[in-house]
Amino acid sequence: MEQYLGIDVGGTNVKMGIVDATDGRISNFYSHDTASWRSSGHFIDRLGDAIALQLVEYPEVKRVGIGVPGLTTRDRTTLIEITAIPEIDGVAIVPDLKKRFPGHDFFLENDANAAALGEYYFGEDKLPEDYIFVTLGTGIGGAAIIDKKVFKGGGGNAMEPGHIPSKNSKVLERNIGKKELLDMANAMRASYTGETQLPADGTISTTGLVAAAAGGDELAKQVFYEMGYLLGEGLVAMIRILDITTILIGGGISASFEYILPAINERFNYWLTPYYTKTISIKRATLANDAGLLGAASLCFD
Amino acid sequence: MEQYLGIDVGGTNVKMGIVDATDGRISNFYSHDTASWRSSGHFIDRLGDAIALQLVEYPEVKRVGIGVPGLTTRDRTTLIEITAIPEIDGVAIVPDLKKRFPGHDFFLENDANAAALGEYYFGEDKLPEDYIFVTLGTGIGGAAIIDKKVFKGGGGNAMEPGHIPSKNSKVLERNIGKKELLDMANAMRASYTGETQLPADGTISTTGLVAAAAGGDELAKQVFYEMGYLLGEGLVAMIRILDITTILIGGGISASFEYILPAINERFNYWLTPYYTKTISIKRATLANDAGLLGAASLCFD
Numbered sequence: 001m002e003q004y005l006g007i008d009v010g011g012t013n014v015k016m017g018i019v020d021a022t023d024g025r026i027s028n029f030y031s032h033d034t035a036s037w038r039s040s041g042h043f044i045d046r047l048g049d050a051i052a053l054q055l056v057e058y059p060e061v062k063r064v065g066i067g068v069p070g071l072t073t074r075d076r077t078t079l080i081e082i083t084a085i086p087e088i089d090g091v092a093i094v095p096d097l098k099k100r101f102p103g104h105d106f107f108l109e110n111d112a113n114a115a116a117l118g119e120y121y122f123g124e125d126k127l128p129e130d131y132i133f134v135t136l137g138t139g140i141g142g143a144a145i146i147d148k149k150v151f152k153g154g155g156g157n158a159m160e161p162g163h164i165p166s167k168n169s170k171v172l173e174r175n176i177g178k179k180e181l182l183d184m185a186n187a188m189r190a191s192y193t194g195e196t197q198l199p200a201d202g203t204i205s206t207t208g209l210v211a212a213a214a215g216g217d218e219l220a221k222q223v224f225y226e227m228g229y230l231l232g233e234g235l236v237a238m239i240r241i242l243d244i245t246t247i248l249i250g251g252g253i254s255a256s257f258e259y260i261l262p263a264i265n266e267r268f269n270y271w272l273t274p275y276y277t278k279t280i281s282i283k284r285a286t287l288a289n290d291a292g293l294l295g296a297a298s299l300c301f302d
Numbered sequence: 303m304e305q306y307l308g309i310d311v312g313g314t315n316v317k318m319g320i321v322d323a324t325d326g327r328i329s330n331f332y333s334h335d336t337a338s339w340r341s342s343g344h345f346i347d348r349l350g351d352a353i354a355l356q357l358v359e360y361p362e363v364k365r366v367g368i369g370v371p372g373l374t375t376r377d378r379t380t381l382i383e384i385t386a387i388p389e390i391d392g393v394a395i396v397p398d399l400k401k402r403f404p405g406h407d408f409f410l411e412n413d414a415n416a417a418a419l420g421e422y423y424f425g426e427d428k429l430p431e432d433y434i435f436v437t438l439g440t441g442i443g444g445a446a447i448i449d450k451k452v453f454k455g456g457g458g459n460a461m462e463p464g465h466i467p468s469k470n471s472k473v474l475e476r477n478i479g480k481k482e483l484l485d486m487a488n489a490m491r492a493s494y495t496g497e498t499q500l501p502a503d504g505t506i507s508t509t510g511l512v513a514a515a516a517g518g519d520e521l522a523k524q525v526f527y528e529m530g531y532l533l534g535e536g537l538v539a540m541i542r543i544l545d546i547t548t549i550l551i552g553g554g555i556s557a558s559f560e561y562i563l564p565a566i567n568e569r570f571n572y573w574l575t576p577y578y579t580k581t582i583s584i585k586r587a588t589l590a591n592d593a594g595l596l597g598a599a600s601l602c603f604d
Contacts, residue, residue: 130456144543146456154432154448154546157577164539165573237466237539241446244456271467275459 005054005064006297008111009047010034011084016050018058019297024122026293028057034085043088048100055101065107065299066093067114067292074156076108107299110157111292113150115285116143118295119248124286130244132235133285134161135251140173140231144242148301151242164234172234176227178206178253185209185223192219206253213259221259228260232267235282245276250285257284307356307366308599310413311349312336313386318352320360321599326424328595330359336387345390350402357403367409367601368395369416369594376458378410409601412459413594415452417587418445420597421550426588432546434537435587436463437553442475442533446544450603453544466536474536478529480508480555487511487525494521508555515561523561530562534569537584547578552587559586 002021007014014037017029030050037046055061070082077094094106109117116133129148135141140162144151151158162173174180185204189196196219197212198204212220235247249257261282268280287294304323309316316339319331332352339348357363372384379396396408411419418435431450437443442464446453453460464475476482487506491498498521499514500506514522537549551559563584570582589596 128456144456153544154430154446154548155581156545158543158545160542160545163542163573165535169572171573233467238543240462240465241460241540241543242455243458243460243462246456270471271465271473279457 003058003061004297004300005051005058005061006293006295006300007047007051007064007066008114008292008296009066009068009082009085010111010292011069014047014050015293016054017293018054018061019122019294021121021297021301024290024294024297026290028054029293030054038085038087043085044091044093044096048097051097051101055104062103063105063107063300064097064101065109065114065296067109067111067296067299069111071157072108072110074152076156079108105300109150109296109299110143111295112141113143113159114295114299115250115287115291116145116248116295117148117150118287118291118298119250119285120145120148121298121301122287122290122294125283127248128246131246131248132159132238132242132244133248133250134231134235135285136176136231136249136253136256137251138178140177140234141251144238144244146242146244159238161234161238164237166230166234172230175230181209181223181227181253182206184226185220188219188223194218196220206256210255210259213256224256224259225263227256228263229267231260232264233271235264236267236271239272239276239280245280247280247282248285249282250287250291254284305360305363306599306602307353307360307363308595308597308602309349309353309366309368310416310594310598311368311370311384311387312413312594313371316349316352317595318356319595320356320363321424321596323423323599323603326592326596326599328592330356331595332356340387340389345387346393346395346398350399353399353403357406364405365407365409365602366399366403367411367416367598369411369413369598369601371413373459374410374412376454378458381410407602411452411598411601412445413597414443415445415461416597416601417552417589417593418447418550418597419450419452420589420593420600421552421587422447422450423600423603424589424592424596427585429550430548433548433550434461434540434544434546435550435552436533436537437587438478438480438533438551438555438558439553440480442479442536443553446540446546448544448546461540463536463540466539468532468536474532477532483511483525483529483555484508486528487522490521490525496520498522508558512557512561515558526558526561527565529558530565531569533562534566535573537566538569538573541574541578541582547582549582549584550587551584552589552593556586 006019007016014032017026071080078092133143142161163171166172308321309318316334319328373382380394444463465473468474
């Protein structure tokens with residue numbers, strides 16, 4: 001039974017655990033405080049110490065996957081821009097760890113890319129080897145998996161779906177990111193004369209929006225229709241450029257999936273030919289809280 | 303001195319010749335009539351005969367590259383949809399030719415993809431290993447080269463830049479394809495009150511447009527500005543999805559390059575961050591009439 005060490009480096013916590021390659025079961029889970037490692041002035045050493053502890057307990061583990069919240073070099077050896085932990089920018093983390101743990105292999109990846117790949121190995125649904133993964137949250141992130149591998153593109157940092165041109169001369173995430181979605185909802189509420197359970201005082205929340213839509217609220221459904229419409233247009237561009245027809249939607253606002261879906265499907269039918277529509281499939285990502293850790297571990301597969 | 307046989311299968315002619323891998327010099331060039339091969343009812347056999355003649359004369363040639371005007375399977379062995387020669391749809395052309403010429407290797411690719419790759423090996427300019435290639439003509443075609451290879455995407459037929467969503471709920475090529483460009487020019491001419499050398503009787507041609515722009519004609523420059531604006535928006539989506547910052551523009555209407563460039567650069571500066579703009583480079587493709595044949599030959603490189 002093969003096992004990997006998965007490490008999800010985040011701005012708040014560094015989570016790690018031993019992941020069973022067969023079923024994704026997590027053992028020996030630890031969550032370390034990012035701030036305390038940072039304040040020590042030796043973040044990478046602390047990370048190494050925590051890895052050492054895991055590997056002593058699990059000597060059979062030979063592969064370590066690390067997801068980081070930012071940019072890495074195209075060869076995935078070195079950190080370029082980790083906004084939440086800027087003092088590790090430029091660190092050649094993979095060779096550094098390899099020097100300390102010469103018998104082990106380390107696999108580095110951006111955390112969103114890792115989470116996307118994790119869906120392939122550990123998700124509930126059997127996925128094809130090529131799919132687009134889009135996360136809905138404060139920003140609109142994403143990744144593409146091609147041949148069961150993270151698609152790196154030319155420079156190494158492909159798939160910025162939140163930054164493609166969208167309505168009103170704004171990038172997509174400035175139209176349907178969390179804040180923009182709520183701004184739009186509050187604005188639509190202000191001019192809405194029908195019946196709705198959404199508050200008129202500018203305090204609409206994403207949870208409230210989803211709950212209202214689930215209850216059949218027409219205004220909430222209109223808000224999600226607009227969101228799905230704009231997301232759908234962006235997805236069509238990705239589909240035409242990447243020739244991928246399986247789409248996974250994850251992230252904090254993916255609870256809205258059911259309510260954005262009608263507009264997305266309408267956009268697919270408007271723009272796409274049968275070559276695409278005959279195989280198109282869009283669904284919710286299935287890994288929730290463990291997406292980061294399982295995604296990191298999934299980097300260890302060949 | 304390595305040599306390859308390049309074959310450019312077109313709806314009108316099948317062109318072939320021996321290509322010097324070092325400098326792209328073409329020898330033993332033949333152009334065969336597609337219609338006559340088709341009417342024989344044995345298109346693939348005729349193609350094989352023509353290949354046999356070339357290989358008898360050049361026994362040192364071991365690799366044959368073939369560009370076709372349509373879709374192939376992802377593994378590049380079989381023709382799927384060759385609109386101009388539909389009777390060869392479904393033919394497993396690579397194994398079939400390999401059976402007849404067991405000592406030779408055959409490399410199949412869509413012709414636009416092949417032409418894009420040809421720019422890397424035979425173009426005038428030294429190119430990076432990753433670039434986007436867009437052709438302006440009746441349609442807006444394209445390809446992406448990543449790591450010196452044609453980017454296939456998920457299903458094998460990536461990069462349909464002409465079919466990404468654009469202005470007025472139309473795909474890009476229904477806004478700036480050749481016919482649509484001229485329709486736009488004629489419409490703008492009809493309502494234009496300034497001085498212009500463009501004819502007002504609905505007979506503006508692309509050559510006339512380019513000549514007028516070259517002469518400083520304000521209306522012609524406006525037409526190309528609009529074209530560059532819409533192309534630029536589409537390019538930004540490709541850049542963000544593929545993380546590629548070298549762009550080549552080819553095709554029949556690329557003579558307009560100089561006049562669409564200002565609007566494209568303006569769009570790049572509007573949408574893109576320094577991560578992209580610090581390396582962005584957009585220029586004209588350099589292989590003209592030989593692009594198809596040289597592109598086919600370029601498939602033979604490792």
